[in-house]
Amino acid sequence: MTTVLQPPLPSHPVLRLRLAPRGNLPRAIDGAWWPRSYDLLTELPRLLGGLPREWGHITSVTVNGTTWSAVPGRTLVSNQVVRLHRTRTASAPRTIVLLAPGRGRWDLLVVPPDTTEQAAESLMAAAAGGHV
Template structure:
């Protein structure tokens, strides 16, 4: 009797996310996210799955329309509908805005996917540590 070898289960890449410590003062940026691409349909489910439970269910996501690939107006993530919005606002070209009704709004710096690991880590650390100023 022979046994067939099963192919290895593909590993899921680690979410590259650094969040600022929770505090009482409002922050201009709540952390940094380093996606592997600008494909929102591929990247967003991984991001939302890795967020703290305390943030609640994210129902709306706004990204820079000039950077991210085209996406529908909403998508299903973990059996929940998430509204997708695109903006070309010059004030926040490198951020993603996450909204959870009754819980809050979180702005994450988006580190360009093609950035080197050393530069990305430095940028993420600065974004998570920044208090009272823009990164």
């Protein structure tokens, strides 16, 4: 009998995030995020943990209320309170808005979790390049 060892699964899946280069001009979209599900309480800690340190502590997150699973008004991420807001406006059906007091606001395109890898890569590249 032969035993084949399987490599361990990563405990933290790779964050699928692409950010636009920093610049002085304001942008409509600051990058793209491709979550693995619409469960915000599972996905948000991964996203916030992978953001650049210079963005500071994100204290408020706004998502489309018709897209994401139900969420409470706030949650703890890395022992810090993050306020969660849901909007139903048609102007931002596939975005997530991140706010850090004194640092800024960032709007990310949300690539649907069930998007193929090829389509997701194309969407993320376009968002990071300012073509969305």
